[in-house]
Amino acid sequence: MADNLFGGKNSGRTLAGKQKVKTAKRRTAGSTRWLERQLNDPYVKRAHGEGYRSRAAYKLVELDEKFHILRGKKAVVDLGVAPGGWAQVVRRQQPKAAIVGIDLLPVDPLEGVILLEMDFMHDSAPDRLIAELGTAPDLILSDMAANTVGHKQTDHLRTMGLVEAAVDFAIKVLVPGGDFVAKVFAGGTDPAMLSILKTNFTTVKHAKPPASRKGSVEWYVIAQGKKG
Template identity: 70%
Template sequence: MTRLKTAKGRTASSTRWLERQLNDPYVKRAKVDGYRSRAAYKLLELDEKFGLLRGVQAVVDLGITPGGWSQVVRRKAPRAAVAGIDLLPTEPIDGVTILQMDFMDDAAPAMLREALGGVEPDLIMSDMAANTVGHAQTDHLRTMGLVETGLEFAVEMLKPGGTFIAKVLAGGADHGLVAELKRHFKTVKHAKPPASRKGSSEWYVIAQGFKGRGDQG
């Protein structure tokens, strides 16, 4: 195991983070495989379990930065149109249209639809998490708010039969959100892919079979 000496100006917590990165097999694999982040393997593992990328034609990546998930889509579904959106700048990815703006901006859905060639996406994916403050309940509420907003966006954008996947925290989506997801999708499941660190509180909610905007019951 690689250990670092605590350098001047580096806190103990940042030293622990660097050690974890240096010893993380997924970080090493990402470098070898050419992925921008270890998060790519979370999507690969979720795809293996749920068939998320099978036959997809148009994909929206909410909170695309740094781009690992869109890289996976490009490799697994090279014919799919892919559009990503993020407040932060993102290095270009071949075959992906990237918008630097808030996905909650009123203009975002139309701009993303245009980026996809005018078609409705059949997969909307979000690896976003709200900035944490270290207070578990507050962090949970903020992340759930982000998921709820992502769901509203998905309901507005998705093609009937489509899929919405989003990061949630330990315990998964709360009862109200699960009920709302079930109103719009045929199946709603939670999963923690092996690439999620054991100590991490993150899970993913996978909602498949979008019922369409006129068929929620």
């Protein structure tokens, strides 16, 4: 895994004024910890204040600040779009871009975004995405992760299977010069996948944006400049 290109260990979090949550009679210790973390998460508070559907929006905001992913983009596919935070960022940064998102979960309507409630792994999904977009994309975003089963190795393999499918899709449909961003786990892309990306893109880097929780194993691979 490459060093974090954002540098440093500051995640933008503070312990000042930390709120404690009492364990309610019907609330488990785990749910209490989750609620306490949410109440004390500055990204959650910022998302509420700025109208984003999830704190995850800031992962894309920070990746864009570092790599200029959204600059000049006109046609975007958002894989794993729910609840819609990344699509909101794209819409705000590039209001004229065509955007199509897909997810197994239902997503409340987003102005200017076509939403497909279906499995990206279904054989018909790639063609449906391009048909709805109306053109070849110049950016593919993937924040997909498989539902966890509690077994670390199995969860990793399931999520990397989604990443592999997204990589294959990106290589097939991206216009020359297009970019691809995908969530991976600590350790990054495996050597074979990394080789494929480096063969098909001008630059390939890994990064962990500050908005990614400190204890999370997620990283992002950023492949830019799709070769013709």
